[in-house]
Amino acid sequence: MGAATAAVGLPDGPGSGAHRVGAAAAPRLRLEEVYDAHVDFVWRSARRMGVPQEAVDDVVQEVFLVVHRRLDDFEGRSSVKTWLFGILLRVVSDHRRRHRRKGGLAPLPEALAAEPDRSCPAEQLERRTQLELLHALLMGLDDDKRAVFVLAELEQLTAPEIADALGIKLNTVYSRLRAARKEFEEALARHRAREARR
Amino acid sequence: MSHEDMDELSPAARALIDDVRDLDGPGPADRARVKRALVAAVASGATVAASSAASSAAAAAGTGALATGGVSLGVKLGVAALLAAAVGGTALVVTQPAEEPAPRAEHRPARARFAEPAPVPAPEAPALEPAPAPAEALEDTPIAGAPVEASVVEAPAAPDAPSPALEPTPRVRRVPATPEEVAAVDSTLSEELVLLREAQRAMQADQPAVALSHLDAHARRFPSGILEEEREAARVLALCRAERVDEARALARRFLAERPRSPHRARVHAACP
Structure with missing residues (x-):
């Protein structure tokens, strides 16, 4: 995936800030290439931003349909990833708003939403449980902090890239990340304490 | 992240994240599956007018909007069309696209990038039949042209208070993806389609062994092709028809275990009772 990205000159991720997609010179983005290179990122980011398993197909599709319409708008931006994340946030918020109005389609608990007939060896089950914990901790953050935290700690983007993705100031990135880390750590500590009492 | 500017996460938090973030x-x-849906949606011009004031504005401006309100339905219709094209009405059509009810009576032709409306077939027209179609190359042509305003992206963060303009009223107008459209979209996909359609014709002619040979050809050529899932579902049906029941059941079990969200599950499940 990374190789394909490089081949078509799509800047991607940390360190790519220097390459800019020029208005004329650089090859244009093509939907399939963007999809192949970034569907994993969009998918996992959707999950981490609180999209339930059963809705993630729709959200990911919506993101790439927006991408399809707006490929030209990408010009001059530094990173496909940050661009995609900005689109994702809007799709997610739109999605959530629609479901809330429809009478609050509560996300299924992970255990129910999980793929039903996958056989899970014990170790895998343990990791699944940990993943659910991570998602639960993320959901404990508000939307702004969660976005910064996900990009920084799970995607390892740089602060300027996060500022670009979210359209916020660098200082705001730092202050939100600091607050998000604090809340995340506290919630994790509470969880571990509860576990220890059991 | 420039960690010198910020506190690091604790080792426990770091470990939790690192342990599961590939999951x-x-x-x-x-x-x-999502790619198939996307290709089909773009190919079919799965056109959906959206659920927000911004999209109305976009539609009014003549640009159309493929916005979130009904995209998922549009996408699904597109996929249904593609599947119908791929494996055919008799073999594996889970959803006859033409019979899919639109969520609203009102159809609004809001086209994202397809200036020429494609002919809309009569409801009973099978998606298998080739139809003249505007070729819109998704992969082969660099996406050019004026950017279409996207309501999703342009829409300001709306307040929570419901407003009539924001009611979700997905309106769908579907133009099916014929094999020809798909072929224009993606030559690989079209080659895949050819093989699966051969298999489907053989099934229609009650020649399951021939169908299986086409499916094998597809499997050799496109082991993880876009239509892999359709191929495997079709294989279950063909094996049943060929009275290779044990193989069919074993494959069906594997299919159901490995593809918990396949739209073909019901068909596969019922194939060899």
Whole structure:
């Protein structure tokens, strides 16, 4: 995936800030290439931003349909990833708003939403449980902090890239990340304490 | 992140994240399924007028909007069309696209990038039949042209208070993806389609062994092709028809276990009772 990205000159991720997609010179983005290179990122980011398993197909599709319409708008931006994340946030918020109005389609608990007939060896089950914990901790953050935290700690983007993705100031990135880390750590500590009492 | 500017996470938090962060991505089947849906949606011009004031504005401006309100339905219709094209009405059509009820009576032709409306077939027209179609190259042509305003992206963060303009009223007008459209979209996909359609014709002619040979050809050529899932579902049906019941059941079990979200599950499940 990374190789394909490089081949078509799509800047991607940390360190790519220097390459800019020029208005004329650089090859244009093509939907399939963007999809192949970034569907994993969009998918996992959707999950981490609180999209339930059963809705993630729709959200990911919506993101790439927006991408399809707006490929030209990408010009001059530094990173496909940050661009995609900005689109994702809007799709997610739109999605959530629609479901809330429809009478609050509560996300299924992970255990129910999980793929039903996958056989899970014990170790895998343990990791699944940990993943659910991570998602639960993320959901404990508000939307702004969660976005910064996900990009920084799970995607390892740089602060300027996060500022670009979210359209916020660098200082705001730092202050939100600091607050998000604090809340995340506290919630994790509470969880571990509860576990220890059991 | 410039960690010198910020406190680091604790080792416990770091460990939790590092331990599981490769777990919440898509699997190969997920990637292929969504890609199929996307290709079909773009190819079919799955046109959906959206649910927000911004999209109305976009539609009014003549640009159309493929916005979130009904995209998922549009996408699904597109996929249904593609599947129908791929494996045919008799073999594997889970959803006859033409019979899919639109959520609203009102159809609004809001086209994202397709200036020429494609002919809309009569409801009973099978998606298998070739129809003249405007070729819109998704992969082969660099996406050019004026950017279409996207309501999703342009829409300001709306307040929570419901407003009539924001009511979700997905309106769908579907133009099916014929094999020809798909062929224009993606030559690989079209080659895949050819093989699966051969298999489907053989099934219609009650020649399951011939169908299986086409499916084998597809499997050799496109082991993880876009239509892999359709191929495997079709194989279950063909094996049943060929009275290779044990193989069919074993494959069906594997299919159901490995593809928990396939739209073909019901068909596969019922194939060899």
